Amino acid sequence: MAKPKLDAFEVGCPCCGALLKVDPETRAVIAHTPPARPKTFNDFEEAARAMREQESRKESLFRQAVDAEKNKANLLERKFQEAIKRAKDTPDTGKPLRDFDLD
Numbered sequence: 001m002a003k004p005k006l007d008a009f010e011v012g013c014p015c016c017g018a019l020l021k022v023d024p025e026t027r028a029v030i031a032h033t034p035p036a037r038p039k040t041f042n043d044f045e046e047a048a049r050a051m052r053e054q055e056s057r058k059e060s061l062f063r064q065a066v067d068a069e070k071n072k073a074n075l076l077e078r079k080f081q082e083a084i085k086r087a088k089d090t091p092d093t094g095k096p097l098r099d100f101d102l103d
Contacts, residue, residue, distance in 0.1 A: 005025075006024040006025065007024075008021050008022060008023050008024065008030060008031075009021075009022055009024065010022070016034070016035060017035035018032055018033060018034050018035050019032075019033040019035075020032055020033075021033075
């Protein structure tokens, strides 16, 4: 006796919430409907305000990076001067010994 043809059924994806249409015969997804995405902004004014805030934040981050670069040069110069001072204070012991010299 012939099997009755089963209609495709729909299942919701537990991960993304999409609607999947599955063919029971082949057990394969035959259609995919993505979930509705919520609007990021309710109106144009809110989007424009968010853009202005983002611009001011970028400017602030840039200024911080510039200040860090200026301070970085001063810090490296101080470290270098300290290393020179330490090198002058420490006497030079001469040529270092190598394993080859010990034989």
